Structure formats: C-alpha cells, structure tokens
Amino acid sequence: MLHLVNKYDLSLAIIQPTQNSLDYGFVILETLYTTEDLRFIKRSVLFQGTLPQERERMLAECRLEEFEADRPLFQSGSPVHRVFLILEGVVQLFRGAEEGKHAIIGLREVGEVAGITASLSGNRHYSTAQSIGKCRALEVPSSVFSELLERDADLSPRLVERLADNLQNLSMHIERLQLMQTTERLASYLLAIMPDKPQTCGKNDVTDILLPCDKGVIATYLGMERESFSRSLKKLRSVGVVSKGRRIQITDPAALKELCN
Numbered sequence: 001m002l003h004l005v006n007k008y009d010l011s012l013a014i015i016q017p018t019q020n021s022l023d024y025g026f027v028i029l030e031t032l033y034t035t036e037d038l039r040f041i042k043r044s045v046l047f048q049g050t051l052p053q054e055r056e057r058m059l060a061e062c063r064l065e066e067f068e069a070d071r072p073l074f075q076s077g078s079p080v081h082r083v084f085l086i087l088e089g090v091v092q093l094f095r096g097a098e099e100g101k102h103a104i105i106g107l108r109e110v111g112e113v114a115g116i117t118a119s120l121s122g123n124r125h126y127s128t129a130q131s132i133g134k135c136r137a138l139e140v141p142s143s144v145f146s147e148l149l150e151r152d153a154d155l156s157p158r159l160v161e162r163l164a165d166n167l168q169n170l171s172m173h174i175e176r177l178q179l180m181q182t183t184e185r186l187a188s189y190l191l192a193i194m195p196d197k198p199q200t201c202g203k204n205d206v207t208d209i210l211l212p213c214d215k216g217v218i219a220t221y222l223g224m225e226r227e228s229f230s231r232s233l234k235k236l237r238s239v240g241v242v243s244k245g246r247r248i249q250i251t252d253p254a255a256l257k258e259l260c261n
Contacts, residue, residue, distance in 0.1 A: 037064075037087060041138060044085055045113065045162060046145075049152035058147065063139040067131040073114055076128045082141050083115040089135030090213045092221075093127045104221040105173070106166065107132075109212055116159060117166075119145055132213040177223045180260075183232040185222045188260045190241065190248060207253060211246040 041047050047055055065084075067073065073084050073091060084091070091114050096102030105127060108114045114129045119142060140148075149155055172192065176185040194207050211218060219229035233243050239259055240252030250256060 040087060040111075041085070044111065045158050046083075046085055046140065046148055046155070049154050050148070054151065058144045061141055061144050065137050065139050067135040067137070069131060069133050071131050071135075073129040073131065073137065074125050076125055078125050080115065080118045080122070080125060080142060082139050083113050083119050083145050084129070085113050085138040085140060086110050087136045087138060089137075090132045091129050091135060091137075092132050092213075092217060093129055095127050102220075103223075104217070105170065107212060107221065113162070116163065120159070120163075132217055173221075182222070182224045182228050183235045184260055185224070186229065186232045187236060187239070187241075187256050189218070189222060190236075190250065191253070191256055191260065194250065194253065207250040209248040209250065211248060215246070 041059070042055065047058075050058065064087075065073075067089075074080075074082075076095065086108055088110060090110075091108040092104050093106040093108065093114070094102045094104045108129070114137070115125065118125045169192070172188070176188050180188060190209065193209060193212070195209075215229055216226045219226045222229070224232070233241070236256070236259075239255035240250060241256065242249040242251065
C-alpha cells in the first residue's frame with residue numbers, strides 16, 4: 001500500500017514492498033504512475049542499466065510532473081538542478097523571448113531527455129524548455145543523474161549517441177533555414193521524421209506520419225509563418241503529400257527526396 005502526502009513527490013511516500021510491482025519493490029497509485037510508466041522508465045535511456053533495487057531507491061528521489069500547455073520545464077540562464085525524461089507530450093527548446101519572437105532550436109518527444117547538455121557541462125541552461133500542449137515528465141535531480149552516470153558504465157556512451165543525434169539534427173536544421181526555400185524546408189522535415197519502414201499499399205510505398213505537435217509550432221521551428229507553412233503543404237501535393245490535420249500521408253517518398261535534392 002502507498003500513502004502519498006504530495007501526489008507528485010515520491011520522496012514523501014510511505015513505501016511497502018509487494019509482489020505485484022514490476023520488480024520495483026513497490027506499488028504506486030495509478031494517479032501517480034501507470035503500469036506503462038513503470039515499464040517505460042525501466043527501458044528508458046536513463047534507467048535501463050540499473051538494478052531493480054537501485055532504480056527503486058533513485059525513483060524515490062524523483063518526481064513525476066504534469067505540465068499544462070506552454071509551461072516551462074526550465075528557463076534559459078537558470079541553474080541546472082535536474083533533467084526531464086519525457087513520458088507524454090512534446091517539449092520545445094527555444095532561444096529568445098517567451099511571448100515575443102523566438103527561435104525553436106529543437107523538439108524533445110516521448111523517451112527523450114531535456115536538459116542533458118547543460119547537466120553534463122555543469123553550466124546554466126542555454127535554452128528554455130517549454131511544454132507544447134499537456135506534458136508529463138519524470139524530474140530527475142542532478143544528484144540522481146550523477147549517480148546514474150557513476151553506476152551505469154554504458155550510460156555515458158548512450159547519452160553521447162543521443163547528443164550526437166541532436167547535433168546532427170541541429171546541423172540539418174541550420175541547413176534547412178540557410179539553404180532551402182520554405183517548401184523544401186517542409187519536405188526535408190517530413191523526410192526526417194518519416195519512419196524507417198513505410199507501409200506498403202499496392203505497388204507504392206505509403207507512409208503515414210502524425211506530426212508531433214501543432215502546425216504553428218512546426219512552422220516556427222522551420223522559420224516560416226503559419227500561412228507559408230500551409231502554402232508549402234499545398235505545393236507538396238504535387239509530389240504525393242496529403243494532409244489531414246496533424247496526419248500526413250506520403251505516397252511518393254522518392255519524389256519528396258528529389259525535391260529536396
């Protein structure tokens with residue numbers, strides 16, 4: 001049985017071991033963690049190399065946070081005290097004024113971690129992280145993050161791989177903004193988020209994509225107004241791109257790649 005003083009603070013919980021706890025040694029109320037949350041955390045980049053008892057103790061120092069739309073996880077220039085494992089929703093990283101003009105430099109989706117770079121360097125956050133729509137994240141204190149690095153020899157290589165991917169994505173993003181017209185930028189972005197294996201329909205490869213967030217946010221990320229985004233999306237119909245809300249269907253990936261080239 002688990003009694004909570006604070007709904008989102010495991011450190012204030014009285015924990016009693018049970019046999020039905022996914023090897024974590026404790027049960028968490030569904031209002032705090034779902035069964036899927038626990039499985040997800042166990043497989044996550046941060047915790048996949050930990051032993052059950054270690055993970056139980058560390059999670060007791062973490063907090064599950066729920067963010068409404070447009071709420072900051074951390075602010076640019078603020079001290080680094082924690083990293084955030086995204087469990088649900090999308091987080092945007094941006095530079096500039098929150099309410100005014102700003103540049104989105106990255107998006108963090110489910111399974112990714114926000115705040116790694118600043119935590120590893122020990123500096124202040126270089127960007128602001130803000131929820132897009134509702135978001136749930138596991139808040140991992142710097143002390144727990146440091147212990148994870150010490151105990152799991154494979155964690156550093158995994159994080160380096162993630163950071164290398166982020167750097168490559170940022171490089172591609174700069175190339176889009178500097179060298180491509182708006183329609184080409186959107187085509188390049190759609191190709192980047194396509195799954196590796198398209199669904200086959202007849203003789204053609206058809207790929208369905210669900211945009212990670214609102215089209216207005218993606219338009220800002222790609223350095224264009226929402227109207228320009230809509231016009232570019234219409235132009236892409238000629239190369240087999242069909243849009244229905246956030247769902248995008250790509251019927252001719254080769255033609256889309258040719259447009260970018």
